[in-house]
Amino acid sequence: MTLIRRNGFAATSVDQLCGAAGVTKGAFFHHFVSKEALGVAAAGHWLAITTPLFADADYHRAPAALARVLGYLDLREALIDGGTDAFTCLAGTLAQEVHQSHPAIARAAEAAIIGHARTLEGDVAEALADHGVADVDAASLALHFQVVLQGGFVVAKATGDPQAARESVRHLKRYVTLLCRGEKR
Template sequence: MNEIIHPSRMKLLEATLGLIREQGYAATTVEDICRRAGVSKGSFFHHFKSKEELILGAVEHWNQFTTEVFEQAPYQSLADPRDRILGYVDFRMAILDFEVPEFTCLLGTLVQETYQSHPSIREACDFGMSSHIGRLAADLEQARAHYAPDADWTAESVGYFIQAVLQGAFIFAKAKLAAETARENLRHLRRYLEMILPAEC
């Protein structure tokens, strides 16, 4: 059962998700977040002791939100684990139809800026990304057992590779202010997965 979040706290969390993906950690101030959320600084400090505590709350909120999104995605209903993996990539490509800040990853954005300066944020981002990879790896392991039982790769290593391609694709989307390069990267990723998980004749 989901915990009920106070409306002002939820506004602050949602504002943080948007601002961090738009302009990064360092460029986002508490004043920016309060303005976007439509709440006072007093309300901010009622819910959070610091910007870092808010960011940690936003990471947790992001992880819960994205877990629900992917658990409810259409590809999850597919019976074949290979189809689910390829469906996951297709789903990520479909998300690229949104504006750049809407499809980029909060965790990837944060960890690039804070991995040395804010270890607690780095650890929270690592946990979120690794947990997502763990869920992918479950399908990858089933697919490997059926389609490539003699393969010398592990499900976990391919899960990390998938996420590395995604994070790199997001960086290029930001650099070019467009999704087409990112979309082509995911098409190549799909071809690679089809190659290492060859369909039965």
């Protein structure tokens, strides 16, 4: 996954993947009928390994929904560290690169990105309700979190600097805080 996050899907060869995994091409094609099948499996694996990371995170222990939402964003900001291949989203990388050329990979990437956004909807809805925000759709706001994060990752890749991604998360935290006005209305 690191190779794809670093080089992109098209620029990562089967030979490179086999070398990194320590397997032969024969072993690769025993498990995957094509490189595209690997891309689909990689997006699914990404969701499978990142889901527990977020599901078990400390921010879930906060009693107030707004604190949980802001805690999630704090965690996302903290994860933006090192090279882009260490913190960017594999599903986002795949979606950007192959959304037209490999529809099966694009759908798997979509499932990972949208699936993660859906895990936030409950806390977002509760935070909005707790603060009397009735004119904002929780699902849309949760998806907006992913839009901001993915955009931050793109800018970090373009500039070689993760700072813009971190700042985008900080802006998002300010937006959520202002939206909820930090207190019950």
